[in-house]
Amino acid sequence: MAELPLFLQDQTEENIMSRMLARVPSDFDKSEGSFIWDAQAPVAFMLSEAALWAQEVLRRGFASTAASDNPEIRSAELDLRTAEHGITRREAVASTGTVVFTGKPGTKIPKGTFVATPADEVSGESSLEYFTTADITLSDAGTGTVQIRAVNPGKNGNVPARVIQVMSTSISGVTSVTNPEPTKSGADVETDQSLLDRFYTKVRNQGTSGNKTQYMQWANEIAGVGGVEVVPLWRGPGTVGLYLLDTDKRAASSEIVEAVQHHIDPTQDGQGEGLAPAGPVITVMPAEEVKINITVKVQRTQETPSTIEEIQHMIEDGVRSYLEQIAFNRNDPLVRYTRIAAVLLDIPIIIDYSDLTINGNSNQQNIEISAGQVAVLGTVSVSE
Template sequence: MADLPLYLQDQTEDEIMQRMLSRVPADIDKSEGSFIWDAQAPVAFMLSEAAIWAQELLRRGFASTAASDSDDTRSVELDLRTAEHGIARREAVAASGIVLFTGKPGTLVPEGTFVATPTDEVSGESSVEYVTTTAVVLDGSGVGTATIRAVVPGKNGNVPAGVINVMSSSVSGISSVSNPEPTKSGADTESDQSLLERFYAKIRSQGTSGNKVQYMQWANEIAGVGGVEVVPLWKGPGTVGLYILDTDKRAASPEIIDAVQNHIDPTQDGQGEGLAPAGPVVTVLPAEEVPISISVKVQRTQEKPSTLEEIRELIADGVKAYLQQIAFNRKDPLVRYTRIAAVLLDIPIIVDYSDLTINGNSEQQNIEIGSGQVAVLGTVNVSE
């Protein structure tokens, strides 16, 4: 917080006590333990507490200081402040994906079947449960796929491929289940910093009359949206395209896309039934993912032994963070070779590297990301 106002400065218990004692006539005993000192000490304490309460009240009265830096804290005062401008905190979103059932041909797996990840007894990590949102009948080969949604909303539901292998519901004729792809688009309840950012965006960049800013604000009102790109004249006059990312800066799930579409232009006939003005037809789409695959030879430090798998994970985390930073950045729509090289050099256990290739290209060339596209991490191969 900025400097405190004068009326809240110098309001500690000792400072208040000294000011009170200075008002007592000099011919009266005011030493510690005297009647006057003992009578004024509790008053000084209570006044200092009141000053602390006033400081806290002042802090909670402004959006910038009410917002917490912790992802685990949600400020009620910030909710009240943003609500004055029609901005509500986005709720948690359940992750979604697909699972592959195998078993006896012709077996029906009904909608509402529960599957889960196993409990990790070593780490103490609990099981994550999902429910099928479509029914499926196994084909002649005894396989079938169904869409799933996490039972508990949140990022916890975003799991890698191959880890959902427990049948929580008993279905006769099913021998196994697995998820061939990672589940995605799960999001926790919006953090204070994200809510504060949307609050500032609305009050500082006013959207009006269906301009690009307003479309972005409308889309960002939907839980799970992590990025929006507006394409005017998407398919000619009278059309607008919206490309959507989730909070992990990946292509948004069908559930998020449908929610944004219904929020802005549910009928897509130019009648203005949603938030979009009458006239333009708005089409909401997930961003097109462009995988960025990396291969590199590294020289490891000898002082701190490490495995190639540890290095691979560090590289993957660093490149993923970089790609999330540049998602939907139309001012600089390039995945830069030098930035990926910098990620390698920022890892302490890598002394040097060679033969760095990006998407199979050994030349030091940048990769341009087009409109509606987002760069995401592909494969990472590390060797010595």
């Protein structure tokens, strides 16, 4: 916050008491313990406390100082401030994905069947529950694939592949269940810093008349949206394409896409039934994921005990962070070979590397990411 106004500076109990005693005639006893001193001491304390309250009111009155840096804290004052400009905090979003049931052919699995991850008794981690969103019948091969959604919204519902293994709802004829791909697009309640960024975007960069900025602002009003790319003249005059990412910088789920479509242009007939102006037809789509597969040989230090698995996880974390930084960055739409090499060299355990290939190419060639695409981490293979 900017410097406090003069009337709130140095308003300590001692300073206030000194000023009050200075106003008392000098022929009165003002020493500590005297009647005058004892009468004014509580007043000085209360006035100093009131000054602290005034400072807090001032702090909470501005968006930049009302917002908390702690991602676990949500400022009610920031909600009030942003609501003045029509911006509300985005709610938590439930993670989605698919599961494959295996069992007796012809077995019917109703909508609303509950499946879950196993609880971990060692770490005390509780089970995460999901439910199916449609009815299915197992095929002649004894398998069936169906969409699922997390029971409780939030980012913790995003789990890796093959960890959903528990049938919470017992169904005769079903022998196993698993998720072949990670669940995704779960998001926590919007943080103060994210809400503050959207507030600044709205007040500093006004979107008007259906320009690109306004489409981005409209899409970002929907919970779970983590990135928007606007493509004017997507299919010729009168068409606009919107590609979406979730908060993990992956392709947005179908639920998020449908919510944005309904918010901006529900009828897609140019009648302007949503927020989009009459005329253009808006098509909302998830981004197309371009997987970045990495193979590398490493030489590791002997001073720090490590395993290939630990190195692989470090590489995955570093590359994933890099790819999130460049998601939907049209100023530099390249996955750069040198940046991935830099990730390797930034890992203290790795002394050197060789035979680095990205998507099978070892010629230090960058990978261009086109409009509507997002680079995501694929497989990482590490050897010595």
